[in-house]
Amino acid sequence: MAKALQVRNLSFQYKGTDKKVLNSFNFDVEKGEFLAIMGPSGAGKTTFISTLNGLIPHLIDGKLEGEVIVDGWNTKEHETRDFATKVGMVFQDFETQLFSTNVTLEVAFGPENLALSPGEILRRVRESLRSVGLEGFEEREPATLSGGEKQRLAIASVLAMESNLLCLDEPTSELDPMGKDDIFAIARRLKESKSITMVMVEHNIEEVLGADRIILIKGGNIIAMAPPETILREVDLLRETGIRPIPITELFVRCRSKYLPLTLREGLESFRKEGWGIDEARYLSLIERDSLRASRYGRVLIEVRGLEYAYEGGLAALKGIDLQIREGEFVAIVGQNGSGKTTLIKHFNGLLIPTKGEVRIEGVDVRQSDILQLAGKIGFVFQNPDHQIFAERVIDEVSFGPRNFGFPEEGIAERVDRALAAVDLLDLTEADPFSLTKAERQRLAVASVLALAPKVIVLDEPTTGMDYQESIKMMKLVQELNKRGHTIVMVTHTMWVVSHYAHRVIVMKDGKMIRDGKTRQILSDLDGLREASLKPQQMVEFGRALGDFAFLSLEECRKCLVP
Amino acid sequence: MNFYFYLDKKTPIHRLDPRTKLFLLISSFIVATIQHHPIFALIVAMPIFAHGLLSGSLSNIRRIIGLLVAIGILAVLLWSIQAKGVTPLFWKFQVEPLLYGISAGIKIDSMIVAGIIFLSTTKNEEVAIGLVKLGLPYSFSFAFCTALRLAPTIIGTARMVAQAQKSRGLDLQGGGLLSRMKKYIPLLVPIFLTTLRYTNQLSMALESKGFRAMEKRTFLLEARFKARDYWITLGLLLVLALAIFIRIKGYGEIEGLLL
Numbered sequence: 001m002a003k004a005l006q007v008r009n010l011s012f013q014y015k016g017t018d019k020k021v022l023n024s025f026n027f028d029v030e031k032g033e034f035l036a037i038m039g040p041s042g043a044g045k046t047t048f049i050s051t052l053n054g055l056i057p058h059l060i061d062g063k064l065e066g067e068v069i070v071d072g073w074n075t076k077e078h079e080t081r082d083f084a085t086k087v088g089m090v091f092q093d094f095e096t097q098l099f100s101t102n103v104t105l106e107v108a109f110g111p112e113n114l115a116l117s118p119g120e121i122l123r124r125v126r127e128s129l130r131s132v133g134l135e136g137f138e139e140r141e142p143a144t145l146s147g148g149e150k151q152r153l154a155i156a157s158v159l160a161m162e163s164n165l166l167c168l169d170e171p172t173s174e175l176d177p178m179g180k181d182d183i184f185a186i187a188r189r190l191k192e193s194k195s196i197t198m199v200m201v202e203h204n205i206e207e208v209l210g211a212d213r214i215i216l217i218k219g220g221n222i223i224a225m226a227p228p229e230t231i232l233r234e235v236d237l238l239r240e241t242g243i244r245p246i247p248i249t250e251l252f253v254r255c256r257s258k259y260l261p262l263t264l265r266e267g268l269e270s271f272r273k274e275g276w277g278i279d280e281a282r283y284l285s286l287i288e289r290d291s292l293r294a295s296r297y298g299r300v301l302i303e304v305r306g307l308e309y310a311y312e313g314g315l316a317a318l319k320g321i322d323l324q325i326r327e328g329e330f331v332a333i334v335g336q337n338g339s340g341k342t343t344l345i346k347h348f349n350g351l352l353i354p355t356k357g358e359v360r361i362e363g364v365d366v367r368q369s370d371i372l373q374l375a376g377k378i379g380f381v382f383q384n385p386d387h388q389i390f391a392e393r394v395i396d397e398v399s400f401g402p403r404n405f406g407f408p409e410e411g412i413a414e415r416v417d418r419a420l421a422a423v424d425l426l427d428l429t430e431a432d433p434f435s436l437t438k439a440e441r442q443r444l445a446v447a448s449v450l451a452l453a454p455k456v457i458v459l460d461e462p463t464t465g466m467d468y469q470e471s472i473k474m475m476k477l478v479q480e481l482n483k484r485g486h487t488i489v490m491v492t493h494t495m496w497v498v499s500h501y502a503h504r505v506i507v508m509k510d511g512k513m514i515r516d517g518k519t520r521q522i523l524s525d526l527d528g529l530r531e532a533s534l535k536p537q538q539m540v541e542f543g544r545a546l547g548d549f550a551f552l553s554l555e556e557c558r559k560c561l562v563p
Numbered sequence: 564m565n566f567y568f569y570l571d572k573k574t575p576i577h578r579l580d581p582r583t584k585l586f587l588l589i590s591s592f593i594v595a596t597i598q599h600h601p602i603f604a605l606i607v608a609m610p611i612f613a614h615g616l617l618s619g620s621l622s623n624i625r626r627i628i629g630l631l632v633a634i635g636i637l638a639v640l641l642w643s644i645q646a647k648g649v650t651p652l653f654w655k656f657q658v659e660p661l662l663y664g665i666s667a668g669i670k671i672d673s674m675i676v677a678g679i680i681f682l683s684t685t686k687n688e689e690v691a692i693g694l695v696k697l698g699l700p701y702s703f704s705f706a707f708c709t710a711l712r713l714a715p716t717i718i719g720t721a722r723m724v725a726q727a728q729k730s731r732g733l734d735l736q737g738g739g740l741l742s743r744m745k746k747y748i749p750l751l752v753p754i755f756l757t758t759l760r761y762t763n764q765l766s767m768a769l770e771s772k773g774f775r776a777m778e779k780r781t782f783l784l785e786a787r788f789k790a791r792d793y794w795i796t797l798g799l800l801l802v803l804a805l806a807i808f809i810r811i812k813g814y815g816e817i818e819g820l821l822l
Contacts, residue, residue, distance in 0.1 A: 055767055084773030096764035099712055101569055101686045108783040113773035115781045122783070139571060143715075161772065351726050372732050380730035386760075387720070388727035390752035400749065404732030434756075448731060 002072055004165055004197035005029040005052070009066035012047060012056060021047045023220045024066070031164070032194045034187075036211035036228070037201045040242025040467045042437060044220045045201045046092075049169050052199065053087035054080040070165060084110060088158035092170040094150040097157070098142040103134060106142055106153055110161045128156040132186055147337050148179025155186060166190065168200040172207070173465055176337045176493045178533045180207070203467060205232060205246055209262065216241050233260045242467030244496065247538045251554040255561065264538060268545055274563070282560045283549050290518055293503060298327030301456055301487055302348055306357035309343055317343040319511040320357070327455070330479075330488045332498040332519070335508035335532050341491045344508070345458050348489070349378040362455075376405065379449035383461040385441040388448070389433045394425060397433050397444060401452045412451075419450035423477055439470035443477065450481070457481060459490040463497055475501050499523055499537045499552045507532045524550035567715050568623050568682035575791075576618035576684045581693030583792040584685050587614070590799045591677035594806045595670045600815040601662055604669040607806075611673050611680075620683035624676055631672045638668035649819035659820040666817075687712055692786045701780060709765075717758055724753045 100106035248267035259270035423443040505522040507515035543549030551557040648659025694704035
């Protein structure tokens with residue numbers, strides 16, 4: 001039987017660089033197999049997937065050695081467009097894959113290129129939309145869809161080519177939890193149908209449990225290739241490759257158990273087999289620590305009263321928000337896309353002006369302040385650093401804010417130094433910002449806000465697109481800023497980040513706040529989470545199954561555990 | 564705000580062949596441009612407005628009403644000052660330039676409205692098919708339509724970049740011309756680079772979906788010239804001929820106007 005994919009001594013080096021990004025890859029993929037590719041940022045994952053339909057070497061310049069053979073075709077010998085019937089390619093950024101004016105035409109684009117008859121095109125459109133659950137969306141304009149729906153549409157538009165090999169490059173990294181689940185449900189269904197071979201690049205470990213094989217790559221080398229049950233138990237190896245291990249597995253590894261569970265149920269079983277217990281006194285001390293921390297907050301910095309906001313055209317995005325944020329707090333705002341999180345925080349520095357109600361910063365109504373005054377009090381770090389980076393040197397990028405304020409030059413230099421030191425970029429002062437990694441650029445964006453020494457730092461999705469190690473580094477930095485007195489408000493979808501770092505959680509749904517409280521309380525309120533379509537954290541569920549404990553991290557659980 | 568104008572309706576105008584709609588647009592432009600007198604400009608504006616009514620595009624026209632009024636006023640002022648006439652009106656103003664200004668305002672607004680109606684009634688893909696049927700290569704037609712599509716994306720990016728830079732204290736108001744131009748660099752660089760990255764990824768996505776894989780592709784949407792398209796085309800040709808005839812005969816001139 002012919003293989004779906006053969007990779008032979010594959011190496012690649014981008015034009016104008018002196019290092020190989022792929023180093024002698026060698027493996028075969030059987031028909032119907034589901035292969036997951038994992039690794040830290042910059043490991044070569046996207047580069048590898050770009051070789052599978054000839055984007056490398058035909059569209060992306062560089063030196064390709066070895067062979068990639070898809071269903072008997074060598075990628076060197078055929079153009080990318082001719083591979084369209086053999087390889088379906090779903091890219092990470094769904095925005096750049098959608099260009100049609102309605103859902104049907106979007107899916108029809110590929111089959112039209114293959115010069116199929118309109119009847120056949122329509123059949124494929126219907127079938128593809130059904131496999132991604134987008135029936136009834138035929139006439140919708142893609143721009144009006146949610147992120148998850150857009151990515152499902154992108155997948156449908158690729159499925160319509162009816163190719164046997166489907167490649168997905170981090171298809172869920174920009175989606176909210178519900179959008180992620182939908183995509184993985186589609187992947188599972190496609191796998192069960194068995195006729196499709198799948199290669200998926202993914203950061204999230206729980207999601208690749210269904211894969212047949214995982215390949216770990218780092219620095220352009222394959223460092224492991226095995227079924228998930230084997231790889232997911234290699235906790236240290238995962239951490240080294242920028243992947244967050246399954247918490248329950250890591251807990252048992254850290255406690256040197258001989259049982260290594262992969263799921264919650266296995267975890268509870270192993271816990272009983274080990275005969276462990278939980279020390280209630282130690283758990284109570286965790287709760288006391290929460291309360292002590294809350295008692296130390298200072299005066300009210302942000303006050304929101306009866307805030308309503310409607311976009312042009314009357315669409316209500318916020319429907320009556322009341323909240324106070326005190327000095328020293330670390331607040332996470334969570335909820336699905338479109339629940340109003342980003343709209344809310346954009347009121348804190350005057351980017352949006354309330355339709356109704358008021359927002360006061362240190363007692364002053366934002367309507368009475370100008371953007372410059374507010375920028376000095378509230379630092380706002382946007383989700384995508386590339387929407388603000390423009391300077392030729394890191395140092396100029398960071399000086400931009402202070403210069404706008406007209407600070408004296410020597411003062412600026414000191415501010416810039418301090419900001420760059422805080423984000424660990426002092427070594428790169430003279431570097432070109434565009435040569436930095438995504439994670440470094442995000443830290444640079446933080447530095448450029450820090451240089452204004454604002455009391456409050458607002459972050460919109462600070463860890464999007466980062467691997468586990470990068471996310472930890474970013475969040476440790478934010479935590480450190482909080483300890484030094486900055487108040488933190490962050491919007492995020494990444495629930496482990498909320499659980500490990502936030503003091504307080506605000507849950508948004510349909511423009512309203514449906515929950516507001518201490519992190520431990522909100523994350524163990526399973527009804528509230530379900531209402532907002534958020535998934536509970538494994539350690540919280542584990543604690544709840546063992547008794548009335550809500551562990552926010554496996555370290556907390558370990559502390560309370562009595563062998 | 565959505566910068567995409569197409570309205571998914573089933574009006575008689577929507578059902579026309581894209582080539583007919585293109586011809587409607589071009590005819591509106593020509594007829595509007597060649598008239599001088601405000602009365603004539605108004606006569607031209609009325610069917611264009613009726614066209615908007617018939618195609619259910621009024622909601623889109625309402626969206627840009629502020630722009631239309633601003634352009635109208637600007638045109639009147641600009642030409643009243645720029646052009647010269649013979650009949651004094653009051654102070655420095657004269658009758659002929661004023662008439663010409665009013666006419667120019669109506670003409671420019673008519674053309675914008677005609678453009679908005681076209682965008683409201685024609686899908687991008689239809690434009691592409693129309694151009695292909697007129698004999699242009701598909702790659703060109705597709706590129707043209709994608710450019711139309713790109714505009715809203717770029718505006719969205721621009722808005723995001725402006726917010727990010729404002730949050731760092733960028734104040735676009737105030738300062739002399741040079742310093743104000745310098746202030747736009749922090750906006751232009753990220754917008755340009757984001758757009759570049761976008762088009763680069765778009766081209767890879769297109770290639771991966773078999774763009775230009777076949778000598779000839781098919782279209783799901785069909786574009787066929789039907790009886791009504793022939794009638795409208797014929798009608799438009801007559802209107803064009805009449806408009807040109809009137810112009811050549813010299814009707815509707817504003818006498819004494821010096822541009």
